[in-house]
Amino acid sequence: MLSFLSVEVRKLNRSLALLLAVAAPSLIAVFGFFMALRAKASAPWEMWMMSGSAIWAYFMMPMSVTALTALVAHMEHGPKSWDHLRALPTPRWSLYAAKAVCVIGLVVLMSAGVLALTAASVSLAAQIKPAVAPTGAFELANYARMLGLMAVAGALMIAIQFWVAMRFASFVPALIVGIGGTFFAVVATSAKQGVFMPWQMPVNILAGEAWRMQTALALGGGLGLIVLILAVIHLARREVL
Incomplete structure (x- = not known):
């Protein structure tokens, strides 16, 4: 399994997946930068970070997962290399499990990028226009936890797209x-x-009602893990034509 993970990471280094992983958080940061420059007064850090996280969960994360899973799959579908890979003297499931771990890992890295780049873009805007400098404390742990929960809630969406x-x-x-x-x-x-829709689960982490957040985590995270395991089992058993 570790050897397959190592191979998948090297494949990603030669693909457009890493470019996507950088581009998606960067677009959110660019948007936040210009929004901060357009502001007429300062706002709390929480407002800026919530805004960037909401854009990520609401639209950019679902579209990034769509593109990312398609890119990772096409690395084998394109050159028709599945027959060779599945003929290796290793469990077939490890091939797909390694790819799934890489996809989830990239989503987590993109989530971290949203946090870091959003904070950096707002700080840069504040340097250019001091009047909009964010107020209040920058609660890194809270923002990281929020984006982490979004990644957990998005597990079901990731599993479906991967499958x-x-x-x-x-x-x-x-x-x-x-x-x-x-x-x-x-x-x-x-x-x-809508809370039961896999593509809406990440944004429900920001919902005011506690039940929406709990439902998103239970279904998105718990059911997502089950679906991902079923996907790996099904893909490993079927014949590739």
């Missing part, structure tokens, strides 16, 4: 699922039933 991307050689089904899931999550934001 679809690995199952189909074409990247189109994964894109359809990801775009469709994000679309319905956006239009159903205020609906009570």
Whole structure:
């Protein structure tokens, strides 16, 4: 398993996945930078960090997961290398498990990037325009915890996207699922039933109602782990044509 993880990390270094991992948090930071410059007065750190985290959970995380899983899957689907990989004298499940761990790891790294780059962009804007310098304490532990919970709540979404991307050689089904899931999550934001949508679970970490947050963590994290395990088992057993 460790050897497969090492190989997957080296593959990522030669792919566009790392570029995506940098670009997604950077776009949020750029948006925050210009919003801070447009502000007429200072605002608490909490407002800026909540704003960046909300954009990440609401839209950028679902779309990033869609693109990331498609990229990781295409590294094998494109050159049709599954037959060679599955013929290796190692358990097949470890191939898919290593890829799943890499995807989750990149999502966690992107979450950390959202925190770091959002804080840096607002600080830079404050240097240019001192009148908008954030007020209050920068509660790093709270912001990190919030983004960590979003990653946990997004586990079910990641598992579904990973399963679809690995199952189909074409990247189109994964894109359809990801775009469709994000679309319905956006239009159903205020609906009570929306909390049960995997693509809406990360943003429910910011919900005012405790039950929405608890539901997102229980279904997103708990059910997400189960679905991911089932995905690895199914992918390892099926024949690749």
